[in-house]
Amino acid sequence: MAIKYGRPIELREVSRHEGTMVPHALDLTVRPRRNRKAEWARRMVRENVLTTDDLIWPLFLIDGNNKREQVASMPGVERLSVDQAVREAERAMKLTIPCIALFPYTDPSLRDEEGSEATNPNNLVCQAVRAIKKEFPDIGLLCDVALDPFTSHGHDGLISDGRILNDETVAVLVRQALVQAEAGCDIIAPSDMMDGRVAAIREGLDRSGLSDVQIMAYAAKYASAFYGPFRDAIGSAKTLTGDKRTYQMDSANSDEALREVELDIAEGADMVMVKPGMPYLDVVRRVKDTFAMPTFAYQVSGEYAMIAAAANNGWLDGERAMMESLLAFKRAGADGVLSYFAPKAAEKLRAQG
Ligand SMILES: NCc1[nH]cc(CCC(=O)O)c1CC(=O)O
Ligand SMILES: [Mg+2]
Structure with missing residues (x-):
């Protein structure tokens, strides 16, 4: 028998409650609201959950x-000095946030055309990695690889006649990744969008005996107005x-995102990783x-x-709005979210038990 929404099609035109119906009641077999009638019922059919394990906390x-x-x-x-970042790492540990991402505000006097501070094994990021790992070896640390915090022109790569040089930049990024990994960083996260940088960094790490260091590639990263803050x-x-x-990347594209991800x-x-987040949830899903x-x-x-x-x-x-926005990433298929809301969201999740 052909079934349409739970009722045999042959019976579709026949009222199910001839004479017995409440005035104005609709003759509905299927009422999706039944599964939403109480909190316990909603919990039973809930498809996605956010937990503290889903959070990565970016610190400046x-x-x-x-x-x-x-x-x-x-x-x-x-923005936190290293000692304060260590305190926040402790807070993250207590909140069972698995990983922290570190971003430096570099003193303007240390910025130059080549972003040379990026490869200084004693730069702010490396200092923070060592200090946090010393006190809290069990928290994951992620470091961005890109030159923009260190260059006088604010670009992620080396520049010549207004052009960003790909291959020359990759060579510097490998050195940046190595100083971070040697300081104790667990996850290297290239955010520069140069072609070929993941392979070069992987090779550099492996050659230096750092084959356990992971790479989280900012694989589909868009040129976005949302990076302003x-x-x-x-x-x-x-x-x-x-x-x-x-x-x-051009924000109009998503096939291209798949090619970028495949390469990485x-x-x-x-x-x-896909970045930004909420305006690109379709890309996350694909x-x-x-x-x-x-x-x-x-x-x-932003x-x-x-x-x-x-x-x-x-x-x-x-x-x-914070909790809804974070859950949306899970629904779109993300395994986790880098979010400045991480400590607040984790506090709320833990309060809920
Ligand atoms: N390449 C560096 C980098 N790594 C993360 C962000 C943005 C993160 C945010 O907006 O929270 C940026 C900025 C940019 O590419 O200009
Ligand atoms: Mg790429």
């Missing part, structure tokens, strides 16, 4: 001691000349369905700023 570093500086465009986010935080907003469209996997990426790799999304600074600003204005319920 600044030189100094016992220093915490507000980032104006990211209410609730601070991050560039404030690391101090590259004012210095950036032009834009990053010759290396970061072939080159040795252990995990892949990547997860196509490659079945550990797939991460970055809820970037996404954080939008929610935080609206909440501070009383225009939306900040906590609920």
